Amino acid sequence: MTRTVVLAGASGYGRTYLQEIAALEAAGAVRLAGVCDVRPLDAEGRALAGDRPFDTDLGRLLDRTRPDIGIVATPIHTHLPLARQVLGAGAHLLVEKPPLPTAEDWRELVRLGRAADRVCQTGFQSLGSQAVVRLGRLMAEGRFGRIRGIGGYGAWSRPNGYYRRAAWAGRREVDGRPVVDGALTNPFAHMISTALQLDASTGWDDVDAVELELFHARDIQADDTSCVRLRTGHGTVVTAAVTLCAETAAAPVLMVYGTHGHATLHYTTDLLAFDGMRERHSRTSPLQNLLAHLDDDRVPLQSGLDACGGFMRVLEAVRTAPDPLPIDPAWVRHSDGEHGDGGGDDASVQVIGVEAAVRASAERLATFGELGVPWAPAPASRP
Ligand SMILES: NC(=O)c1ccc[n+]([C@@H]2O[C@H](COP(=O)([O-])OP(=O)(O)OC[C@H]3O[C@@H](n4cnc5c(N)ncnc54)[C@H](O)[C@@H]3O)[C@@H](O)[C@H]2O)c1
Incomplete structure (x- = not known):
């Protein structure tokens, strides 16, 4: 069945959807019904959209096109109003990650999706990796013994242009509206959602005791160098230590520690390593999975909105936490x-030495403060 799709947000990350829809359209799986953006399309966007209707107002476009699916790939603080319009028009929803900027918004959208009897998918693409499915099964089968912990680390470098591209970049709020665009909740959101998926702890009540250390080396509102540690209902300790101020950037990693073994998952490249073996896996995109699920509801939704509770609990903790602490300039270097x-x-x-710090956090399931990282106050001396 060929389903019709409307896309809101066609530049930035939304461009990947425009490209994917074009590829799926060529294969006869979907038809692009229209594109919404508050800014005009550039030449590539116009070429990909062809002669389909373009509108700056999503409600008007939905009225005109009545699509089967609406994709929302716009700034985080616009997700709820646009998603509401998608569901109100009777379409299924694919909303980018992080899906909503507050727990209350998330609960409302879950409720709206259920009331409309529409499927709500999120853009957590790492959850469509067969490497995640395989590792989750190995863990559940006891291959590594009892799972003690899951430690994630990530070191990326985001230049000035990343923060200049949009008014909401690196902000905790814009015009009084929460955005929560920090390292943990946006660029490394997949690390947290993937760790929780591996532990089968995706519900709000599955996550407890969220400890946070939020720092920034840049002069931004949100965090750029952070650590979270939580405990799941299964007793697993989950940590994520990340930075957007790496000296040497590398692909992020999740490490699973059991009483009888361990595994390493490169969740952006679908690479899984355990027992001296390395496996490369395939992945299904959130849109492809949504289409497959709509065709046959025995195909499980890989990143459904209602399965974001554990992630939203972490996001809510970050949103309501005190402002990030600035990193002592003695530990910050500027590359011109x-x-x-x-x-x-x-x-x-x-941040000098940050790669070693995030890796040590994941290896020891420890916070920066516990590790004695020089730019992080020791636990007892924190305000
Ligand atoms: N899944 C991933 O790996 C991944 C990666 C990057 C970004 N994202 C997510 O994608 C979303 C978009 O991020 P971005 O960096 O591309 O944002 P952005 O600020 O660059 O905006 C994307 C597009 O949305 C348009 N837009 C803004 N407000 C709009 C509105 N009200 N109606 C219609 N269009 C509107 C903008 O003009 C722009 O073309 C965010 O939720 C972000 O977190 C996901």
């Missing part, structure tokens, strides 16, 4: 970029 003055879009900020 091509123009040599530090003001260009390619200039970046690095």
